[in-house]
Amino acid sequence: MARISRLESLTQALSYICSQCVRTSLAKRPQQLRTLHASSRRRQAPNGVLAVLEERGYINQIAGDRNALDRLLQTRKVGFYAGIDPTAPSLHLGHLLPLMVLFWLYHHGHNVVSLVGGATARVGDPSGRLTSRAKTAELVHETNFTAMYAQLGSVWDNAIRYGQRHGYEAGATGNSELLNNASWLDKLSILDFLKMMGHGVRLGAMLGRDTVRNKMEKGDGMSFSEFTYPLLQGWDWWHMYQNNGVQVQIGGSDQYGNIIAGMDAVKYIAQNSAEVPQQSPWLDAAGRLKDDHMPMGLTVPLLTTASGEKFGKSAGNAVWLDRNMTSAFDLYGFLLRSSDEDVERYLKLFTFIPTTAIASVMAEHAADPGKRRAQHLLASEVLELVHGREEATKTRAEHQALRNPNLALLGQPGKSSPESDGSSTRPGPDRAIVPSSLVLNTPFSRILYHAGIVPSKSEGARMIAKGGVYVATAATSITAPEDDSKSDLHFVQLRDQKPEEVRQYIMNGMLVLRVGKWKVRFVEVVEDANFDAQKLKAPGWSEWKAQRSSG
Known part of the structure; x- marks a missing residue:
């Protein structure tokens, strides 16, 4: 990966992305992209987009008057935002929930902002945590920010095209922006921050919030920077409230307290700061916020399975949206x-x-x-x-x-899909090419290592011992476990298979392994000479050749 520039140099170039050019280009796409469900979309929202969001299960809590929000959405365009701190180089599947709310609102004509916390990620959100986040090097922050910012832009491009395929016309949408809060927080002095917001923040209310109380009583305590995180988030909202018309914040279920704090901050600054003109459109003649300009918020539910299992980055089983990670x-x-x-x-x-x-x-x-x-x-x-x-x-x-091991993928070695040209598959996140000498008559624990699935042979042995590795088979004499009866391929759990049994699982030059519940890996087995001729690499191959030469 090329060396990235300093974060400061990105704040102007990456402060926003306007979707107008994308919408203009998409308007020229063939009509067939817009045919699916166009009439259904119109029938689905007779009572407004809030009813659609509730029907589909997006709403966990609403901070503010639900009926007032509904009336507002049916009266005029409303500004919404959802923020994501780049604590990793990629979004995960859980991030799609608040983003989907933005997508729905955008396609129903409202204005939305996707905010990347280029500044707040350096502080760290303590919400829902009992331990403080580990300190991260500045270069890592910059790398994460750059990757996630670009990824969000790409997902938005796809969401616009995807919406058009489902009947959402470009001309009927709202505006979308992609912002970086470092573009204003990096310029904010602590004196201005305290002057405009500090007087309106009451410690009693902040100390009474669940995040603060739990971390101080049950966790490792709370630092001053963590304590001020909701205030920085509130400042973000105020900046976008006055500059981008953002009235409603969207967050996860653990963000309700931060949203309430942000609502209080916006109301206080709007009504009390000398920096706010008295003729502001959101103020009445008495200098109070108008009812239809009150900040509000909504939270989406925690993403879980029917069994109650949480999946997201902090749950240890992240499903990333970066194809190089998942x-x-x-x-x-x-x-x-x-x-x-x-x-x-x-x-x-x-x-x-x-x-x-x-x-x-x-x-x-x-x-x-x-x-x-x-x-x-x-x-x-x-x-x-x-x-x-x-x-x-x-x-x-x-x-x-893969519905049948005799179909195209396994029936023609080297093909990564039925349409591929028959040339040897290139290694990638879900496939590997391994020379036959590292596979035939080799324990599966070593094959896992040689295929790059695990970092060491001992780790391969440990995973097999724990029952977490499966191999696909087309042999009718081998019975697949009951819990895999719905899988497209029949997998058997690796236990004590002998090295000489490896051959029976190779189907037309391919081993198909599954790690855990859903990670499938294809291992193409090729002749040693062919492997070297393609100048390919595999863990342990150089050592194996050196050992053979010395022997």
């Missing part, structure tokens, strides 16, 4: 394994498919659950939103090719 194939596979209890809810949360169409899909799914129609639809739609339609189509074809 490949498109793995993302599709993860969603494909959604339980029948979860898939309808996920279709409502992660797609633009109308609820009437979702009900029809679920009826078809109930008639033949083994075909997993609903799960394939979910996976395909989410991949289109995250990686684009072309990648979604290709990945769906790869997964459908």
